[in-house]
Amino acid sequence: MVLAGYRLVVNPPRGPLGWWMVALVAAASAACLWWAAIGTKLSLADLIEGLPWIGDFLGRMLPPNLAYMQNLVRPAIESVQIALWGTVLGVVLALPVCFFAARNLSPHPAIFHAMRQVLNVMRGINEIILALIFVAAVGLGPFAGVIAMAIHGAGMLGKFFAEAIEEIDQGPLEALSAAGAGTAQRIVFGVLPQVLPAWIGVVLYRFETNIRVSTVLGMVGAGGIGFELISSMKLFQYENTAACVVVILVLVLGADLVSSKLRAMIR
Amino acid sequence: MIEIRGLRKSYGPDQAIKALKGVDLEIAAGEFVVVLGPSGAGKSTMLRCINRLAEPSAGEVIIDGMPFASPGRRELRQLRRKVAMIFQQHNLVKRLSVLKNVLVGRMADLPGALTLLHVFPESDVALARHCLEQVNLAHKAEARADTLSGGEQQRVGIARALAQQPKIMLADEPVASLDPKTSRVVLSYLKKICKESNIAVLCNLHQIDYALEFGERVVGLAAGEKVFDGRPEDVTQEVVHRIYPGLDDPHALGAARLLAERRGRTAGETPRPAALGRA
Numbered sequence: 001m002v003l004a005g006y007r008l009v010v011n012p013p014r015g016p017l018g019w020w021m022v023a024l025v026a027a028a029s030a031a032c033l034w035w036a037a038i039g040t041k042l043s044l045a046d047l048i049e050g051l052p053w054i055g056d057f058l059g060r061m062l063p064p065n066l067a068y069m070q071n072l073v074r075p076a077i078e079s080v081q082i083a084l085w086g087t088v089l090g091v092v093l094a095l096p097v098c099f100f101a102a103r104n105l106s107p108h109p110a111i112f113h114a115m116r117q118v119l120n121v122m123r124g125i126n127e128i129i130l131a132l133i134f135v136a137a138v139g140l141g142p143f144a145g146v147i148a149m150a151i152h153g154a155g156m157l158g159k160f161f162a163e164a165i166e167e168i169d170q171g172p173l174e175a176l177s178a179a180g181a182g183t184a185q186r187i188v189f190g191v192l193p194q195v196l197p198a199w200i201g202v203v204l205y206r207f208e209t210n211i212r213v214s215t216v217l218g219m220v221g222a223g224g225i226g227f228e229l230i231s232s233m234k235l236f237q238y239e240n241t242a243a244c245v246v247v248i249l250v251l252v253l254g255a256d257l258v259s260s261k262l263r264a265m266i267r
Numbered sequence: 268m269i270e271i272r273g274l275r276k277s278y279g280p281d282q283a284i285k286a287l288k289g290v291d292l293e294i295a296a297g298e299f300v301v302v303l304g305p306s307g308a309g310k311s312t313m314l315r316c317i318n319r320l321a322e323p324s325a326g327e328v329i330i331d332g333m334p335f336a337s338p339g340r341r342e343l344r345q346l347r348r349k350v351a352m353i354f355q356q357h358n359l360v361k362r363l364s365v366l367k368n369v370l371v372g373r374m375a376d377l378p379g380a381l382t383l384l385h386v387f388p389e390s391d392v393a394l395a396r397h398c399l400e401q402v403n404l405a406h407k408a409e410a411r412a413d414t415l416s417g418g419e420q421q422r423v424g425i426a427r428a429l430a431q432q433p434k435i436m437l438a439d440e441p442v443a444s445l446d447p448k449t450s451r452v453v454l455s456y457l458k459k460i461c462k463e464s465n466i467a468v469l470c471n472l473h474q475i476d477y478a479l480e481f482g483e484r485v486v487g488l489a490a491g492e493k494v495f496d497g498r499p500e501d502v503t504q505e506v507v508h509r510i511y512p513g514l515d516d517p518h519a520l521g522a523a524r525l526l527a528e529r530r531g532r533t534a535g536e537t538p539r540p541a542a543l544g545r546a
Contacts, residue, residue, distance in 0.1 A: 020294060039495060053362065169361075171354060171357075171358035172355050172358050172359060172360040174320060174354070174358060174362075175352070175354060175358035175359070175371065175424075175427070176371055176374070177320065177347070177432060178318055178320060178350075178351070178352040179348075179351070179352075179372050179374060179375060179427070180343075180344040180345075180346075180347035180348045180374065180375025180431075181371065181374040181375060182344070182374075182379055184379055184383055185374050185379065185382055185383065188361060188383045188385075189363065189367070189371060189374075189382075190360060190384075193360050193361075193362040193363050194360070194361075196362070197362075258368050
């Protein structure tokens, strides 16, 4: 295609259909999105119609009730504590699994696939759902939140730990084998030094995510500031809700800041 | 003494690809043997079959009268303790200190539980430091391995091999990724250690001139078979063509020989200590 001295330098897609394939995929994508839009009742008109109500809601929230914040200090701290132990226990659960879930260290392909599936199941269930289950099991309160977070987190941490192991340079491992080192020695001296920076990064990222999650766990009674958020809304005390949102924002931004600072320090 | 008898290695579907077709080799203690051969001739495969990083299809490796026909786990560790390896890409653990990389050479002999906590017997640490002195890197013991230059990293690789107190060192193209000056320094250290510690060295090389200069004995491999085994002086143009079939450079040997002789005249058989330690 040449136009006014310019040429489109793009190879036609491979395959017998060429550009028709692109057209086909585009049409299929559009149809799929249209179908989903109907399902979700996507409507710009509704949004515009609803704008005054959003304004009304925001009006009731503002100004945030700063006096209420003193009641939020304890729940906020509890949220951080949940995130802390949720992360630690997640790491503890993920560590023994990750070596078997790494293709290059797993003793057998069957074990590798089985461990990957274990991690997938753990990761597949949302924290809130897990929290509902554990609230029923160990009772209302932050401990249920910690367990829920640990299990979901272990699924994610284990996967990323294993992927970091798969990306290491095999050379040093081979050198350790050639020197007659055993499996444990190979892991401690050949694998861990190579994966540690990546692992620390993943753990910090998980902690950051856990802070965000811990702010909503309270909605199902699993401890933290989410409980205050949901109860203030149910009591139509929107200024208090706004105060909760402000505290949550501070927590999330703080966690983000700390974690990115720490991650920059490892490099 | 190291004996290799009828070493064969085939792989692929139906074992169709024959990398080694029955190689016999005897190496005396303290002998510096250079293996020449084109890429794919089976040089690496031969070394890797000796320490069983690759499992030979047939044949045996006898070290100090001990045959390792099909070693179990424990025998494998015993074998590997006696056979050290030096790699083209040095294969150091980059984020560990130089000293710990050398201590890797001691691991087969050490109690597992303590080493996992990075605790080593005093005598082994002293030995590791001594090995670093042998390659003039004692002052870098505490540095992280990835802060060293390529040549220095390969010297750490030699120190790690030496720390095993092996009977034989296998060097798989140890200078292939180094510049000429650094290459000579590394090969000089390797030969010095071979002679001083009376350790046999089996060294794969791509450079004919280095083979003639450093080798006491040259083994030629082509297409999985030993096509030459003799002194460097006996390497003729015909031998070079046997090792590198189809090589269309009639001056390859002459140039290599000229280089090796000139170096021999100016630098002496073993390089002076002043030449070591740099690079």
